[in-house]
Every structure is written in C-alpha cells, then in structure tokens.
Amino acid sequence: AAVRVSTPTSAVAADLRRIAATVAITGGAATLAAVIIAAVIAGAVARPLNRLREASRALASGALDQNVAAGGGAEVADLAASFNEMSSRLRETIDTLAEERSRLGALLNSSVDGLVALDAHGVIRYLNPAAAAVLGEAGGRPFAEAARNHELAALLQQALGASRTAAGTIHLPTRDTWLLARFSPVQGGGGWAMLVILHDITDIRRAESARRDFVANVSHELRTPLAGIKAVVETLRDGALADPEASVEFLGRVDAEVDRLVQLVEELLQLARIESGTALRVTDIAPREVLAGCVDRFSHMAERSGVALTLNAPANLPRIQADPAQLAQAVSNLVHNALKFTGEGGEVVVTAARDGEELTISVRDSGSGIDPAELPRIFERFYVVDRARSTRGTGLGLAIVKHIARAHGGSVEAISTLGRGSTFTIRLPVPATAATSR
Ligand code: ADP
Numbered sequence: 126a127a128v129r130v131s132t133p134t135s136a137v138a139a140d141l142r143r144i145a146a147t148v149a150i151t152g153g154a155a156t157l158a159a160v161i162i163a164a165v166i167a168g169a170v171a172r173p174l175n176r177l178r179e180a181s182r183a184l185a186s187g188a189l190d191q192n193v194a195a196g197g198g199a200e201v202a203d204l205a206a207s208f209n210e211m212s213s214r215l216r217e218t219i220d221t222l223a224e225e226r227s228r229l230g231a232l233l234n235s236s237v238d239g240l241v242a243l244d245a246h247g248v249i250r251y252l253n254p255a256a257a258a259v260l261g262e263a264g265g266r267p268f269a270e271a272a273r274n275h276e277l278a279a280l281l282q283q284a285l286g287a288s289r290t291a292a293g294t295i296h297l298p299t300r301d302t303w304l305l306a307r308f309s310p311v312q313g314g315g316g317w318a319m320l321v322i323l324h325d326i327t328d329i330r331r332a333e334s335a336r337r338d339f340v341a342n343v344s345h346e347l348r349t350p351l352a353g354i355k356a357v358v359e360t361l362r363d364g365a366l367a368d369p370e371a372s373v374e375f376l377g378r379v380d381a382e383v384d385r386l387v388q389l390v391e392e393l394l395q396l397a398r399i400e401s402g403t404a405l406r407v408t409d410i411a412p413r414e415v416l417a418g419c420v421d422r423f424s425h426m427a428e429r430s431g432v433a434l435t436l437n438a439p440a441n442l443p444r445i446q447a448d449p450a451q452l453a454q455a456v457s458n459l460v461h462n463a464l465k466f467t468g469e470g471g472e473v474v475v476t477a478a479r480d481g482e483e484l485t486i487s488v489r490d491s492g493s494g495i496d497p498a499e500l501p502r503i504f505e506r507f508y509v510v511d512r513a514r515s516t517r518g519t520g521l522g523l524a525i526v527k528h529i530a531r532a533h534g535g536s537v538e539a540i541s542t543l544g545r546g547s548t549f550t551i552r553l554p555v556p557a558t559a560a561t562s563r
Contacts, residue, residue: 173201177208189216239304239323243268244316247281251317259297259304259323268321277306284308284319294326303330335505339520342509346389346519350382357382392521395454396506399528405448407533412484412553413438415449416475419456423464431469434460438477443555445484447533452553455529455537458522459488459549467492467546479555483535487550495541503539526551 173193180191191212193205233240239256241249247268252260263271269278276295284291285308292307305324311317357375365371398404420436427434456475463473471491478485495503499510504527509520523537526549530537534554541547 170198170201173205177201177205180208180212184212184215189219237325239321239325241268241321241323242311242314242317243281243319243321245285245318247285247319256321256323259300259302280306280308281319281321284310301327303327331505335508339506342520343389343393347386350385353382354379389519392519392525396521396525396528399451399525399532402532405451405532407446407448409444410447410449410452411442411444412447412452412477412486413440413442415447415453416456416477416486419453419460420475422457423460426461426464427473430464430467431471432464432467433472434464434475435472436475438475442477443479443484445553445555447553451529451532455526455551456486456488458526459551462522463488463490463492463547463549466490471546480552482555482557483552484555485550485552487548489546489548491546494543494545494547495539496543497541500539500541504537523549 176193180193184191189212192209233253236253237255239259240251240253241256241260242251244250249260249263249266249268249271252264257263260268260271268281272278274295274297276293280291280293280295288310290307290309292305295304295306296302297304303326305326307322307324309320309322311320314320357379361372361375365375395404416436416438420434423434460473460475467473467490473488473490473492476485476487476489495510502508503510504523506521506524508524527537530551530553535552537549537551539547539549
C-alpha cells in the first residue's frame, strides 16, 4: 500500500517569503534600534570629551579661566575634574608669577638708580627708566656704544675680563652729570652676565664743590675786613693817632669791618645751630605780630633807600606753632634781600594769608629780579649770584631761610622775572585746631 501526500510548492514558497520578510523587518528594526542606542550612548560619552577638547584648546591659547562641567560616565567626570583642577592650579601659579613679576618691575621702574643688565658680550638686555634717562632707549645695543664714554667702557672691559666687580666715578660732560658706576657679575642670571648700577652723585659733587667754594669765599670774606682793619691800625700807629679827626674816621672804619666779621660769624653759627636741630623754641604765636616787628625794624633802611615797605596781613590770621625769633630771622633775611636788590622808587610788600592748611608769608619786591638759570640754586648754602658779589653777601641768608622753614615743617620757594622783581614765599603748616589771632 502507498500513501501519497503532496502540497503545492507555491504555498510553501509563500510561507518562506513571509518568514524571510519577517526576519528582514525584525533584523532591520533591531539594527536600527542598536544604531540609535549606540549613537545616544556615544553622544553621551563624546559630548563631555568634546567640551574637554574645546577647553584644552582655549587653555593652550592662553584663556586660563576654563571650567568644564562634569558629565558622561565616571571616567569622563574624573577626567573633567582633573582638568578643572589643573586649570585652576595653572591660573594660581601664573597669577603668583605675574604678581611677583609686576612687583619686581615696579621696584626696578621706581629705582632712582639706573640698573642695566648685560649679557656676556656686553650687550644691553634690560635697562630701567632711570638708566634709559642716561643711556637712551638702548635695549639690544652694546653698552659701550650706548654709553659713549670711554671710562664706562673701560670699567665694563675690566669687569667682564676679570669677572669681578669694577666701580668708578664718571663725569658725563654732555649732561653735566656725575655717576658712581658699579659693574657686578651676575651668577645664574640666565643670559644676564653683568649688572650695572648707575648712581647719580651730581648733587653730592655740587655740594662738595659749593663747600669748597664756601671755604674760599669765607677765607676771602674774612681776609678783606681783616686786611682793612690791619691797614687802619697801621695808619693810626704811623701817626694818624695824633690827628683826632682822622682817628675817629679810622675807628669808624674798623667798627664797620668788625660788624661785618661779627655778622659773618653769627650767620655761620646760626646755620650750624638750625642744621643741628637744637635751635627751635616753638610756641603758639600770632604771625602778624612777628611780621609787623620785621617790617618795623627795616623801615629806616627802606626810607633811606627810597623804597616803600608795607605789610599786608589780615588781623584774623591763624595762630601757628613756631619759634618767633627764628621766623622773624627768616622774614628779616627776605626783607633785607628785597631792600638790597630794589632801587629807589621801588616797593617791597610783605603779605601773609591763610591758604588751606598753610600759612603763606610772601615778600615781593620790584627790584632787579633773578636770572632763571640762577633761581634753582639761590637757596643753596654759600651760593651767591655772581653779579651780587659786589654786595659782599655771604650767600647764607637764603640757606638760613630754607632751613628755618624746613625746621618748622614748611618750605620756601621763589619766583622771579629778571628786571621786574622777585617774590619769596614761606609756607608753614597751620595746626588743624588753630585759633585765629584775633
Ligand atoms: P646773601 O646773604 O649773600 O644775600 P642770600 O642767600 O640771601 O645771600 O642770597 C643769595 C643770592 O640770591 C644773592 O646773591 C642774590 O643775588 C640773590 N637774591 C636773593 N634775594 C634776592 C632778591 N630779592 N632780588 C634779587 N636777587 C636776590
């Protein structure tokens, strides 16, 4: 017996197609889902990494304030935290370095001494503003060329050759400046091999030369009256004593010369006392009274030389803390000078006024005035304007005024126009609680 079973192949083929389609759709959907899920996961990891990449680029280009938000997986968050810490450390370190650098720069910039750093070939690698004022903007040029001074060049050669300090006093004739120059080798200077310090000693040299001049002046000033006295004494001894009229005249001359000697010695002593700081007897004073006393004392002299001397001071000036005798001395010196240098028909006005926290006392004259070139020097000790040598001043009067003003915490200044007159102004501090003189 036989059983024959059959089914048409078209039905099987249809089933197979259905199964294949189902497999294809399911496979496609699963792949799509897998891709989408993978993309989402990759994005979540890549985004913070991208942010990190952007931040590190910005950091590399100098923007130090980078802070990346933590995100993504634990590893990425760790990385972001380390990055943030690194950037904040970097910021701190650079801030500290910048602060130190700017402090150092401020120090170098505000140094009154010129500072120059040279490399091993003597080429300028750094110079501060004080040095630039002497050498010009000479960065990158050889020092010897910028200095244009053979003594400085020789000192540099000496220091570079022996690798040890060399120093010397140099005169720069073009600027009329004296410098104390010191070349010192630099250890571990990273390309800086030599430090040059240029210390301006012009003022010291001037003071020394003024002192030398003074000794010469004083000797001269002493010799002239002494020679005069000697001559008169000899004349008297040789017979003039027998002539009573001539004797009186000669004695008058001796008297005048002695007066001059006494004045010179007194001024010298006074200056020494003020400078030593022991001379001040400060009390509460009414400045107007002191000024009135000075004007009074010189009224005869003014009258004799035909000069109008007036006081212009309000009655309600503030009281000040001062030594009345010293203040009177300072104002007297100014009034005396003003009268000396003002011709007949001129005027001298002493003015006092309150100017904020200061009392100003000025002495204005319509006299000869002072050459602008001399003006900055007239307060120097022993300085006498050449033209004025004939007045036989010692050059101490204004120095005494300056020292008295300073001893009172004040100052003195002068303005002048040649041929038109001068104004000297003393400024003294007024105590905050000052009563008015009235
Ligand atoms: P001295 O004691 O020789 O007068 P000072 O120190 O008082 O010396 O003055 C210094 C110089 O300043 C004087 O030689 C004089 O030439 C000048 N001077 C001072 N006061 C006046 C003035 N009021 N007018 C013109 N020149 C003046």
